[in-house]
Amino acid sequence: MAKGTVRQHARETYLLSEVFPVLENTHKVKFSYNSAILAGKSVSAQAFRKMEQADITTGLPALLHPYGLTCEPIQGNYYAVKVLPFTGHAQTQITVKGTVTDAKDNSPLPGVIISIKGKTKGANSNETGHYSLAGVEEGDVLRFSLVGYKSQEIPVNGRAQIDIALQQDVAGLSEVVVTALGIQKEKKSLGYAVQTVKGDNMTKAREPNLIGSLTGRVAGLVIRNSTDMFRDATIQLRGQKPLIVIDGIPDQTADMWKVNPDDVESINVLKGTSASALYGSIGQFGALMITTKRGKGKELSVDFNSSTMFQPSFIRIPDVQTTYGNGAKGKYAYVDGSGGGTEGSGWIWGPKLDQKDPSTPSGYWETPQYNSPVDPATGKLVPLPFVSRGKSNVRNFFRTGVISTNSLSITQSSDKGNFRASASHIYQLGVVPNTQLNNSSFSIAGNYNLTDRLNVDARITYNRQYSDNYPTIGYGPTNYLYNLVLWTGSDVDIRDLRNYWEPGKEKLQQRNYNTSWYNNPYFQAYELLTGYYKNNTFGSMTLDYKINRDFSVKLRSGINAFGLNEDTKEPASYIGYSSKSRGNYVARSQNYFDIVTDLIGRYEHAFSKNFAVHAEVGGSNYYRNDKYQRSTTDGLTIPGFYNLSNSANPILGNNFIEERRTSSIYGFVDMEFMHAFYVSLTGRNDKISTLPINNNSFFYPSVSGSVVLSELVKMPKWVSYLKARGSWSQVSSGVLATVANDYTYSHLSTYDKGIKWNGVPSLNFSDMLRNPNIHPQTTGAWEAGVETKLFDNRLGLDVTYYRARDYNNIVKLPVAISSGYGSYLVNGNEFLRTGWEFMLIGTPVRNTDFRWDVMVNFSKYKRVLQEIYGGASELDKIRVGERMDRIFDNVYEHDPSGNIVYESNGFPKSDPYKRYIGNSDPDWTYGMENTFRYKQFTLRFLVDGRIGGLMYSMTNAKMWWGGTHPGTVNPFRDDANAGKNTYVGPGVIVTSGDIQYDADGNIISDSRKFAPNTKAVNYIDYMINTSNNANTNNNYYSQTFLKLREVNFTWQLPGKWMRRTFIRDASLSLVGRNLLLFSKLPNVDPDTGKDELQTPSSRSMGFNLNLKF
Structure with a gap:
């Protein structure tokens, strides 16, 4: 033809x-x-x-x-x-390989799910779009699916090579996310904000704790990472702590150290009360939904991942001055280590170092020091050169840290089900000597169709965290930085103290330049030991029975249990606030168990092509049992023998047990109209055992909805997708947190342990009068948002505004002492939380070989005092309508122009009232992630930070006070050492008049006249007086920072290299975390959000190897 x-x-x-x-x-x-x-x-x-x-x-x-x-x-x-027809009864199984690309520009597509239609086998495409799927029969049909692209089905027809180009789904409606109770829903149907982070994003440049990998990736999720080893990050979602959920089971221990990142498929962040209202009282502030991996591929598949990160340097470390040494007012001479007399009481306000003196053998000024030999003729200490031998003490004390992770998983699936087993081990060598952490996990997960209607899904994980020693934090002798940074001058070389026992007094007396107030940091590291040994077991089992096409029923039960043992070994001669001269031993243990069981009925039916309903109703029972015990010796009879039986005096101890139960019924109805209108109604009723019997049942409703406008109205060509959403909910907490405590039965007046009278124990009855009619705190919240995709899905924008009202807060009111009580609990005070969240996702460049994807997020949050119990206008100096993060602190008195007012003695005058300094919460938090793909190479980097907000820096305050801050090096200090008073504080003095305040500290009259301050004082006296007194405003700093959080460069090894080997896929990555920091806050990383003399912030660099067999 x-x-x-x-x-x-x-x-x-x-x-x-x-x-x-x-x-x-x-x-x-x-x-x-x-x-x-x-x-x-x-x-x-x-x-x-x-x-x-x-x-x-x-x-x-x-x-x-x-x-x-x-x-x-x-x-x-x-x-x-x-x-095409097929003949023959038995079909040959083959391995199908190929490449998946974008149909528009032929660029490779990673992460495409390749499954066999009607079966459970599957695989994923790698970074270069390549895939390999074994166990495929000639007559099978392969399904290719990826979020944002239209799924395609291709018959195999005996082919071993199938390349395919996927077309973009212009509306982007195929994305499915995991919501409350583990229910999967299409994202387009949700009436609240949700964001998904894939597990693969958290397994290359690793953090020891999974949560740290979320930093900067989710709008509205603020993570304040600790620089200290084995310390939890602070997590806030819209200003509050969210619920952690693993495979649909709430985990109220919130221990993220037990979760192996290699087991995580994805983390869905449900933002706000509406998203997590189905969890009732525990879901008051949103949830992090962790979904773990399951088996894929009929052929046995082995995945090995190895990562090693080194911490060779710091992005922020205390920078101490090395110009002056130990002593006071320019004088120093070691006597006996007690700190008294010429030893200068432990200050670092001593003489200048490296002073030339031609009259001494060394050529430098010499004085007796802690390591001076004794002159046998005179019996006195021989003077030694007073030089800066310890210029790098802080860096010399630390070592290169290491974080090593090895993970192995085995997966397989069949037409009936799937199976996955994994094992991992994380070893962290701390930057502090003699600190380490081991974290091992073993997990088994599976899914199996027992019959055509009955399916079972189960997962169990065992995790063990163990450390013979990890560093303690906080201001005080237990913190090595307290001794190393604040109270050790550069005249001492810290490396000379590595042999930390006094010769002949081993195990009895530490060796240090000061033996009364400060500890040798090496002595702390190797003798003051804090042990941690925790065994976690958690998992779940689900039976899902399909009654008919529309109805099914599910029975699910999950457990969470751990046994924890901790101990503290305090050596003889340790110097602490309450230390024992011959040492001490403390043992702590905790056993925790909880179980939650749900029975859920499900109904799904499409009444027509334009109307469908999905409804579920269920009941839940939650039980928790928590036991804790602490025992301590009262001194040791034999130093170094750490056993309770070695107590020099009767053993001290205490213990408690907590039990609680919550019984619930819940349900929801989702309705879909015309594939464009979506409405969801939810309700849950909790009956909580810890609340008064007549007031322990609460109902939590929510309603949410969305409209896909691009399905209803013809949009301009450049608008691919447009959706509007909104939600409302009301949820109460399940505990009565009070000012005094957060006990399980805080609504009851109970006895507590008192002091001993002549060795006889006593009990105290609380002076707080409980209220049997009190209600738990409740949150009513609503939010609205818009999602859009523009320019053929090249640009996406998601904007959310939320408003949450927290009311029925617990208030402690004073009562007449004649009642026998001191206070009374009532419901009162109301707070308003509001915020904005912005997500911008784009692909600026996309072609055959190169692709650039970018994600930017911004968020803003504030909490305002809305109402005060009894109609008062002020609460802790905060007025109605003002932000709750306002900082009030002691300051110096100022004139109307803002100058500091000085007393006649030349020192600043304290203001009699606490004044507003600023706000602690940042104005904005942000993150930006860029991903560049070129052929087989991928470069990803993440930056994040905060803008605004103040934090008090204890490190800087104490460095100014003790004399180690670099800012104390100036001519005024030299004058002070010479006994001269030459420092004149910038400010004014009052020459006449006075100032009058009302009861709240407001100025009602000011007749003061001023003149410049001209009174000269001793600089050292001035710094000691102004750096550690109650006036702390000089040590508040902005939290604003920008951090290069992560960089990883991945090379996907060519598939042709693997064809003749047993390796199916391989990639090698060079990775880095915490690489650069830009901040005006000296000596401290503001990422932590607070400064308690924490460990310097480490830079991590290393590699990651991934092999698939």
């Missing part, structure tokens, strides 16, 4: 449903076919052109063969398009 005119093709790909009408015109024939066999199949423009040019009888069938189709003549000009 003669061929028709061949047209020019403007597009790169075409659906077969578009191709055949054109072929009918080109070849002047009619095709007969079932449209279902063409669904989801597309061809390239080149293949389309060949079909137009091919012979209709011989050429066209051959061109249709790769798509599992053929073409046969019927009669005359009529042809039938059919699916």
Whole structure:
């Protein structure tokens, strides 16, 4: 048959449903076919052109063969398009490989899910778009799916190589997220904000704790990372602590150290009360939904991941001055280590170092020091050069830290189910000597169809965290930085103290330049030991029975248990606030267990193509048992023998047990109209055992909805997708947190342990009068948001505004002492939380070999005092309508121009009232992640930070006070050492008049006259007086910072290199975390949000190797 005119093709790909009408015109024939066999199949423009040019009888069938189709003549000009037939009873199993690309620009697509239709086998494409799927039968149909792209189904037809180009889903409606109770829903149907982080983003540049990997990636989620080893990060979602959920089971221990990052498929962040209202009282402030991995692929698959991160340097470390040494007012001479007399009481306000003195053998000024030899003739200490031998004490004390992770997983699946087992070990060598952490996990997960209607899904994980020693923090002798940074001058080389026992007094007396107030840091590291040994077991089992097409029922139970043992070994001669001269020993143990069981009925039905309903109703029972015990010796009889039986005096101890139960019923109804309108109604009622019997049942409703406007209204061509959403909810907490405590039965007046009278124990009755009618704190919240995708999905924007009202807060009121009580609990005070969240996702560049993806998020949050119990206008100096994070502190008195007012003695005058200094919460938090892919190479980097907000720096305050801050190096200090008073504080003095305040500290009259301050004082006296007194405003700093959080460069090894090996896939990454910090806060990393003399902030660099077999 003669061929028709061949047209020019403007597009790169075409659906077969578009191709055949054109072929009918080109070849002047009619095709007969079932449209279902063409669904989801597309061809390239080149293949389309060949079909137009091919012979209709011989050429066209051959061109249709790769798509599992053929073409046969019927009669005359009529042809039938059919699916290729298969013969034979047993089909050969083959391994299918190929590449998945973007149909628009031919760029590779990583993360595509390749599954076999009707079976559980599957695989994923790697960074270069390549995939390999074993155990495929010749007649199978492969399904290719990826969020943001249209799924396609391709018959195998015996082919071992199938390359496919996926078309973008312009509306982007196929994304599914995990919501409350582990229910999967289409994202387009949700009426609240949710954001997903894939597990693969957290397993290259690793953090010891999974939560740290979320930093900067989620709008509204603020994570304040600790720089101290084995310390939890502070997590706040919209200003509050969210619930942690693992595979649908709430984890109220919130111990994220037990979660192996390699086991995590994804983390869905449900933002706000509406998103987590189905969890009732524990879901008051949103949730982090962790979904773990399950088995994929019929062929046995082994995945090995190895990561090693080194911490060779710091991005922020205390910088101490090395110009002056130990002593006071420029004088120092070691006597006996007690700190008294010429030893200077432990100050670092001593003489200048490295002073030339030609009269001494060394050429430097010499004085007796802690390591001076004794002159046998005189019995006195021999003077030694007073030089800066310890210029790098802080850095010399630390070592290179290491974080090593090895993880192995085995997966397999069949038509009946799947299986996955994994094991991992994380070893962290701390930067502080003799500190380490081991974290081992073993997990088994599986899913199996017992019958056509009954499915079982189960997961169990065992985790062990153990450390013989990890560093203690906080201001005081237990903190090595307290001794190293604040109270050790550069005249001492810390490395000379590595032999920390006094010769002849081993195990009895530490060796240090000061033996009364400060500890040798090496002595602390190797003798003051804090041990931690925790065994976690957590998991769940689900039975899902499908009654019929519309109805099913699910029974799910999850457990969470741990046994924890801790001990503290305090050596003899340790110097602490309450230390024992011969040492001490403390043992602590905790046993925790909880179990939650749910029975859920589910109904799903599409009444028409424009109306569908999904409803579930269920009941839940939660039980928790928590036991704790602490025992301590009262001194040791034999130093170094750490056992309770070695107590010099009767053993001291205490213990408690907590039990609670929550019984609940809940349900929801989701309705879909015209594939554009979505409404969800939820309700939950909790009956809580810890509340008064007549007031222990609470109902929590929520309603949410969304409208996909782009499905209803014709949008401009550049608008691909537009959705509006909104929600409202009301949830109460399940405990009565009070000012005094957060005990389980805080609504009851109970006895507590008192002091001993002549060795006889006593009990104290609380002076707080409980209120049997009190209610738990309640949150009513609503939010509204808009999602849009523009320019053919190249740009996406998600904006959310939320408003949450916290009321029925617990208030402690004073009562008449004649009542026998001191206070009374009532419901009162109301707070308002509001905020904005912005998410911007874009692909600025996308072509065959190169792709650039970018994600930017911003968020803003504030909490305001809305109402005060009894109608008062002020609460702790905060007025109604003002932010609750306002900082009030002691300051110096100022004149109307802001100058500090000085007393006649030359020192600043304290203001009699606490004054507003600033706000502690940041104005904005942000993050930006960029991903560049070029062929087999991927570069990803993440920056994040905060803008605004103040924090008090204890490190800087104490460094100014003690004399180690670099700012104390100036000519005034030299004058002070010489006994001269030359420092004049900048400010004014009052020459006449006075100032009057009202009861709240407001100025009601000010007749003061001022003149410049000219009174000179001793600089050292001035710094000691102003740096550690109650006036702390000089040591508040902005939290604003920008941090290069993560960089990873990945090379996906070419697939052809693997063909002759047993390795299916391999990638190698060079990675870094915490690489650069830009901040005006000296000596401290503001990422922590507070400064308690923490460990310097480490920079981590290393590599990650991933192999698949």
